[in-house]
Amino acid sequence: MQFRLLRGDTILIIILAAAALFIIGLVIALAVELYSGSVASIFQFGPGFLIGSQWEPGKNVFGALPFVYGTLVTSAIAIVIGFPISLGVAIFISEKLKSHLTFGYLLGTVVDLLAAVPSVIYGLWGVFILIPLLRDYVEKPLHSSLGFIPLFSGHPFGYDFFTAGVILAIMIIPTISAVSRDVLSEVPNSQREAMFSLGATDWEVTQKAVLPYARSGIFGAFILGLGRAFGETMAVTMVIGNIPSISSSFFSPGATLSSIIANQFGESSGIFQSSIIELGLILFFVALLINVLARLLLWRMTRGTRVKV
Amino acid sequence: MRTSDLPASISLWRKIVNKLMTILVIVAVILAVIPLLLILGDVVIRGAPALSLGFLIHSLPTSTKGLSGGIGPAIVGSFTMVGIAALISVPIGVGAGIFFSEWASSRLSTISGFMNDVLTGFPSIVIGLFVFVIIVLPTKQSSAFAGGVALSFVMLPIIARTTGESLKLVPMTLREASMALGIPRWKTVIRIVISTGKRGLLTGILLAVARATGETAPILLTASTSIYFAKSIFQPTASLTVFIYNYGTSGSASWQTEAWGAALVLILIMLGLNLLVKLTIGRNPIGARMEL
Numbered sequence: 208m209q210f211r212l213l214r215g216d217t218i219l220i221i222i223l224a225a226a227a228l229f230i231i232g233l234v235i236a237l238a239v240e241l242y243s244g245s246v247a248s249i250f251q252f253g254p255g256f257l258i259g260s261q262w263e264p265g266k267n268v269f270g271a272l273p274f275v276y277g278t279l280v281t282s283a284i285a286i287v288i289g290f291p292i293s294l295g296v297a298i299f300i301s302e303k304l305k306s307h308l309t310f311g312y313l314l315g316t317v318v319d320l321l322a323a324v325p326s327v328i329y330g331l332w333g334v335f336i337l338i339p340l341l342r343d344y345v346e347k348p349l350h351s352s353l354g355f356i357p358l359f360s361g362h363p364f365g366y367d368f369f370t371a372g373v374i375l376a377i378m379i380i381p382t383i384s385a386v387s388r389d390v391l392s393e394v395p396n397s398q399r400e401a402m403f404s405l406g407a408t409d410w411e412v413t414q415k416a417v418l419p420y421a422r423s424g425i426f427g428a429f430i431l432g433l434g435r436a437f438g439e440t441m442a443v444t445m446v447i448g449n450i451p452s453i454s455s456s457f458f459s460p461g462a463t464l465s466s467i468i469a470n471q472f473g474e475s476s477g478i479f480q481s482s483i484i485e486l487g488l489i490l491f492f493v494a495l496l497i498n499v500l501a502r503l504l505l506w507r508m509t510r511g512t513r514v515k516v
Numbered sequence: 517m518r519t520s521d522l523p524a525s526i527s528l529w530r531k532i533v534n535k536l537m538t539i540l541v542i543v544a545v546i547l548a549v550i551p552l553l554l555i556l557g558d559v560v561i562r563g564a565p566a567l568s569l570g571f572l573i574h575s576l577p578t579s580t581k582g583l584s585g586g587i588g589p590a591i592v593g594s595f596t597m598v599g600i601a602a603l604i605s606v607p608i609g610v611g612a613g614i615f616f617s618e619w620a621s622s623r624l625s626t627i628s629g630f631m632n633d634v635l636t637g638f639p640s641i642v643i644g645l646f647v648f649v650i651i652v653l654p655t656k657q658s659s660a661f662a663g664g665v666a667l668s669f670v671m672l673p674i675i676a677r678t679t680g681e682s683l684k685l686v687p688m689t690l691r692e693a694s695m696a697l698g699i700p701r702w703k704t705v706i707r708i709v710i711s712t713g714k715r716g717l718l719t720g721i722l723l724a725v726a727r728a729t730g731e732t733a734p735i736l737l738t739a740s741t742s743i744y745f746a747k748s749i750f751q752p753t754a755s756l757t758v759f760i761y762n763y764g765t766s767g768s769a770s771w772q773t774e775a776w777g778a779a780l781v782l783i784l785i786m787l788g789l790n791l792l793v794k795l796t797i798g799r800n801p802i803g804a805r806m807e808l
Contacts, residue, residue: 219702220619226611227628230676233669234631237638237646244649295544303541314545316794321552323786325730327757328779331764332555335562335772377551384548408526408534431637438639440733441757445765465641469733472645473740487645491638498637502630 237491245485247478256485262451262467264475269482271489273451277368277461281443282436284372284457285379289436290429292376293383300384301391302413315388322381330445333374338365338446341373346458361456366448369457371466374446375436383432386505390424391417427504434497438490440465464490559779566777576743576754580768587778589745593660593753597739598728600664600749605671606721612672613679613720618705620684629680635673643669644734652738660746660753663739670731671724678723682716683709719797726789730782732757756782 242249252259252269259270296318304311346363353359361367394417402416418425448460449470462470464486472483566583574586615622616629647666652658686709694704710717732755740752741762756778764775 215700215702219705223611223615223619224624226608226676227615227624229608230612230628230632230635230672233672234635236650237642240646240649241642244645244653292544292547295541296548299541299545303538314549317552318548320790321548323726323730323790324552324555325732325757325782325786327730327732327760327764328555328559328783331760331775331779332558334764336554336558380548406526408530410534410537411530413537434637438637438641440639440641441761445761465639465733468641468645469736472648472737484645484649487642491642494638494642495634498634501637502633 238488241484241488241491245481245488248481248485251478252482256482257489260453264471264479267478269479271464271486273453274462274464274467274486275489276453277447277466278437278463280368280457280461281371281375281447281463282433284369285375285436286429286433287376288373289376289379289432290383293380293428293432294387294425296380296384297387297391298413301388302409302417315385318384319381321377322385326378326439326441327445329374329378329442333370333442333446337374338370341365341370345369350458357455358457361454361459363458364448364460366446366460367456367458368447368454368461371443371447371461371463372457374442375439378439378442379432379435382435383428386428386431387421387425390421390428390505393424394420423504423507427501430497430501430504434494434501437497438465438494440469444469464493556783559776559783562773562776563778563780563783566773567780571774571777572781575745576759577763577771577774578743580766580771583770583773585743585774587754587756587759587774587781589742589754590756590759590778591781592745593739593742594729594755594757596660596746596749596753597663597667597735597755598725600661601667601671601728602721602725604665604668605675605724609672609675609720609724610679610717612676613717614683614705614710616676616680617683617686618709629677632673632676635669636677639733640670640731641733641737644737647734648737655750657750658738658740658752660739660749660751663735663753663755664749666734666738667728667731670734671728674724674727675720678720679713679717682720683713685716686712715796719793722789722793722796726786726793729785729789730757732761736761756785 248256248269256269256271257275258272259268260272261268261270262273263269296314300311300315304314342363342365346365346367346369349359350361350363398416398420399412402412407415443463444466447462447466449462449466450460451462451467452459454461468483468486468490472480475483571583571586572591573588576587576589577583577585579585612628612632616625616632619625644666647662647669651662651665655662690708690712691704694708695701699707735755736758739755739758741754741758742752743754746753760775760778760782763771763778766772766775
């Protein structure tokens with residue numbers, strides 16, 4: 208009897224531990240297989256691949272720099288626009304709506320719904336609605352008034368870094384605001400009460416007692432949002448133009464690591480394909496770094512209890 | 517405490533800053549909500565003209581003149597691939613999730629849980645490339661099977677985490693009571709813990725299904741597309757999302773309308789799944805968010 212019971216437990220723990228091990232194995236396999244898929248490109252171009260600014264499939268010359276640049280520029284635009292908005296939403300729900308829980312919950316749900324919209328629908332909407340809108344009401348006025356600044360030079364055409372950045376900003380809002388909301392709700396009330404008792408205004412409480420306390424968690428949310436912007440594929444692919452160029456203008460077409468994979472992978476083979484897989488390998492390590500950093504920050508903030516992202 | 521309750525001694529400047537920040541925060545909320553309304557509105561307005569029964573069941577459009585054909589193969593393909601993905605990811609994800617919650621203090625649980633969180637934030641296109649290398653390259657064939665495997669890796673971390681988080685909420689006293697009755701641990705886990713936490717489990721699975729249904733990049737690289745109904749899961753297979761991408765970025769106006777139609781169908785499926793999630797979890801969301 209005793210022996211039989213013990214065996215049941217052993218079988219269960221073996222099965223469950225195997226499932227848990229599978230996840231670790233999957234992350235390792237991702238790295239190994241992406242490496243094996245890009246080995247031809249790695250040997251041919253070496254570390255120069257990272258700083259090569261030419262991407263010409265016709266001549267079999269490949270360098271990742273235009274895409275690294277595109278990824279950084281679009282993500283920067285997304286963060287500059289998206290982060291303050293997300294933080295505003297989080298502050299509104301957790302600080303202003305403290306006594307209206309139902310409304311706060313509803314608003315949170317609505318903002319969360321933004322994340323439920325598939326990436327490809329953002330892309331479709333971007334192509335047909337956002338591009339004409341930004342081109343005619345933002346890019347053209349900026350270009351004609353401030354065109355002497357390199358950032359706003361070029362030919363505002365709509366398919367460019369700027370549009371991609373704006374779409375990304377919309378897409379990272381639910382991520383950053385949801386995590387920040389969780390983090391702000393972890394701030395103990397005594398923190399706020401102490402500040403109020405000193406005669407502070409609502410904003411001073413938020414600014415001086417709440418935000419500093421939640422600092423590392425909010426930074427974690429920021430990094431997670433950045434991670435989402437780095438990896439986002441379809442919406443960006445559809446609005447960025449997919450031209451491997453490095454331009455100082457926001458209003459010129461470009462490409463990101465993920466957009467060029469989606470855009471060119473289908474027609475690739477041989478060393479071309481291998482180079483694209485190497486772009487994926489770069490994306491893998493960037494994503495790994497960003498996510499590990501973000502999780503560590505969030506874990507520290509919430510002292511071991513995991514923030515549900 | 518409201519600004520108006522503050523003592524009169526507070527300087528005008530601080531009051532102005534306070535008001536200004538309140539306004540800015542409200543503006544942020546409006547800016548965050550507007551895109552959602554615009555997107556939903558545009559999808560309904562532009563997608564509705566394409567909808568008809570024929571649109572839902574016919575093979576993909578081949579003629580670029582006028583509305584023709586339908587998205588039958590894309591709908592069937594999407595469901596097939598999500599089905600395959602669920603068959604793979606549900607057992608593994610639930611298993612890992614149980615391990616995270618029941619053996620929470622083990623080192624394996626910590627490491628695997630951390631890896632799982634990291635995996636959730638991974639760009640899905642990287643997973644598409646990975647499955648391309650392990651399945652499509654050796655078999656030289658894009659297929660619904662490869663697409664399903666890719667989607668399963670997208671679903672896995674979501675299921676594992678929601679399972680783990682929701683089972684952790686099952687009161688420890690239930691486990692202790694069961695063990696005190698001499699019921700072995702494996703039976704306690706299956707009969708007590710899982711049956712108490714099954715709502716959370718279901719929520720996680722639904723969330724993962726919703727996420728997989730909306731994925732494009734991994735399928736684009738692994739399942740390709742087809743204009744016909746696939747005869748087996750080892751052939752290139754159409755999906756709603758890849759259909760929207762291909763036809764939406766085409767130059768043909770009627771194809772673009774059909775892409776909007778497919779977008780409307782996809783949004784309705786997503787909203788339906790979301791509603792199911794909300795109904796399952798009721799008013800008390802347990803780690804259940806659409807953003808993942």
